[in-house]
Amino acid sequence: MTNMTYAQALEVAINTVADETVVEKLTALKEQLAKRSASKTPTKVQKENEIIMERIVDALADIGEPTTVTGLLIHGIEGYELTNQKASSLLRKLIEAGRVVKTMEKKKAMFCVA
Numbered sequence: 163m164t165n166m167t168y169a170q171a172l173e174v175a176i177n178t179v180a181d182e183t184v185v186e187k188l189t190a191l192k193e194q195l196a197k198r199s200a201s202k203t204p205t206k207v208q209k210e211n212e213i214i215m216e217r218i219v220d221a222l223a224d225i226g227e228p229t230t231v232t233g234l235l236i237h238g239i240e241g242y243e244l245t246n247q248k249a250s251s252l253l254r255k256l257i258e259a260g261r262v263v264k265t266m267e268k269k270k271a272m273f274c275v276a
Contacts (some may be wrong), residue, residue, distance in 0.1 A: 168195055178249035214242055215252050219261055219275060228265060 172192040179185055204212070216237045223228070225237055231249050239249075253273055256262035265272045 211252060211255075214244070215238060215256055215261075217242065218252055218256065219249060220231070222262065222273060222275045225274075228267070228274040230270055232272065 169192060172188055172195070176185055176188045176192070179188065218234065221237055221239055222236060225233070229237070229245050231253065234253075235244060235246065235249060244252075253262055253264070257273075258262050261276050262273050263276045265274075
C-alpha cells in the first residue's frame with residue numbers, strides 16, 4: 163500500500179460517492195485543505211530554530227575539528243542555552259541538509275562542518 167495524502171483520499175471519495183450533498187461537502191473540505199497547505203508560514207519556533215542552526219554551524223566552524231554534542235554545548239551557542247536533545251535534533255536537520263557531517267569515533271558521534 164502506498165502513502166496517500168488527504169487530498170488524494172478526498173478525490174477518491176468524491177469520485178466514488180453518488181450522493182450530491184456528500185460530494186459538495188467533500189469538495190469543500192478538499193478546498194479548505196488546499197487553502198490551509200498553501201498558506202503555511204514558518205512558526206516562531208521554526209524561525210528561531212533556523213537562527214540556532216546557523217549559530218551551530220558557526221560554532222562548529224570556530225571549533226575547527228570534529229566534536230560531540232556535549233563539546234558543542236560546552237563551546238556554547240551564542241545567545242542560546244540548548245539541551246542535548248535540542249542540539250541533537252537540530253544537528254540531525256543540518257546533516258539532512260548536507261551542512262554538517264557526522265562521523266563515529268569509538269561509539270561517539272562526532273560532528274563537523276561539511
